[in-house]
Amino acid sequence: MDDGHDLLPGRDILGLSALQSIPEIVWTHGDDLCNCTFQRIGEWTNPYLARTLRVRVCCIEAQLYKEYPQFVQEIPGYYDENTDEFRVKPQVWNADHDIPKHIWHRQMAVMEGITLDQARKLAEHVPPPPPVPKADEKAIAVMAKQGANRMSSLVVATS
């Protein structure tokens, strides 16, 4: 592949006529169309050019990570700046809206130690957890336990 500077006006860099037609699927952040832990979609568009460049940056970076593993730290924990420690268990969803599907699937995969594809299948049988108010720590602990128990039984049932 060249340096990409001749993308306009419509060079077919992927052999898919990518710039010759309007794609049916719009890539957006959180579309859950790839298995990257952190989805990142880049988009540049300009009405004066009638062109849009949309890039699954996360997937391209994943390929780079394979090429340069010595420069990558994939850490199984969330760094909590308040406690200066890594938390290795996912936090219960406590926002004021429902958990986005892509976060739900990835959280379930981490909690159950399963693949993302397995989590997506499991999600067909398990409703996402309802949001828990941040102040209700006791409820969070109870729901986390119930959620773990509920999903553990489903993991066994669907495996």
Ligand SMILES: [Zn+2]
């Ligand atoms: Zn990706």
